[in-house]
Amino acid sequence: MKRLLVINPNTSERVSALLQQHVQTAAGSHVVVQTVTARFGAPYIADEASYAVAAHAALDAWAAALACNESPPGSVLIGCFGDPGLMALRESSPVPVTGLAEAAFIEAARHGRYAVVTGGERWAPMIQRLAQALGQAQQLAGIHTVVPTGAQLAADPAAAHRLLARACRDAAHQLGVQAVILGGAGLAGMAAAIQADVPVPVIDSVVAGAHWALRSPPLPPQRTTPGFDIAWQGLSADMTRLGPAGG
Structure with missing residues (x-):
């Protein structure tokens, strides 16, 4: 096995x-x-x-x-x-x-250009640097961070769903991307919960990592x-x- x-x-x-x-x-x-x-x-x-x-x-x-x-x-x-x-x-x-990030980048890129939504304001430059190192800089259209960290979002799922759905919609509309990655181990399972409220595929980084x-x-x-x-x-x-x- x-x-x-x-x-x-x-x-x-x-x-x-x-x-x-x-x-x-x-x-x-x-x-x-x-x-x-x-x-x-x-x-x-x-x-x-x-x-x-x-x-x-x-x-x-x-x-x-x-x-x-x-x-x-x-x-x-x-x-x-x-x-x-x-x-x-x-x-x-x-x-x-x-x-999780490498796997999610690769899955999202299959749809076209993509954006990242994640928790924690300091993550944006770190994710951008990683995308550059992994050859994904051209495919990554932008990174939207929300103020709460992933740990804080995981502690209040109902509020997190509302906040993250709005952030994913904004990313899709403002950047014109074909997919949005919801990044973070603490956000596992939330992509499926908000998918109906987002007009493009929402990639769960944990599921992408496993696959x-x-x-x-x-x-x-x-x-x-x-x-x-x-x-x-x-x-x-x-x-x-x-x-x-x-x-």
Whole structure:
């Protein structure tokens, strides 16, 4: 049976539970989904500093998950719309790795140009930079952020649905896009809830991540065994173990 490892690079167990529920539903019963939570960092990633720490936390969570399992998963999904640590983890993993943003960009681009709606005002430049790095800058027409973070939106779903539906409609009308991505692990399931109120397809980044990680690996792995190419100092035992000669 295929196994998908989902890494929540923030410390919120509530977000991990949302990821587990929605990724497992999207993946289907023939896939074993294992969601792991960052052992350190922020409860919600909302600025450059927490994003930087989350990249380290994602690598650490991956190393810890490998230490607890006899074999590596079939693929890895970074459960954050922003994909912290994506390139580093892809370099270090023998199996395909993707993130919520990369997967959602690819799915949305199938419809044409697209916009992103997400929670947290500081996310816009970070998402724009990621889109540029992933070759999606031309397809991404714009980013609409709402003031509440994803964690705050998830805490009040009814209010979140109204706010997000309006933001998605505005993005579709103002930018003339063919799809809108609703980005964020904390917003899992909300795209379906607001789709009837938005005139273009609304892409759920969590569902897109599950489908892409399982069916369309973005790039072939660069190595045959998990590991890092340099020795660490002062990091976790699990990360050190994966360095040259165990660090």
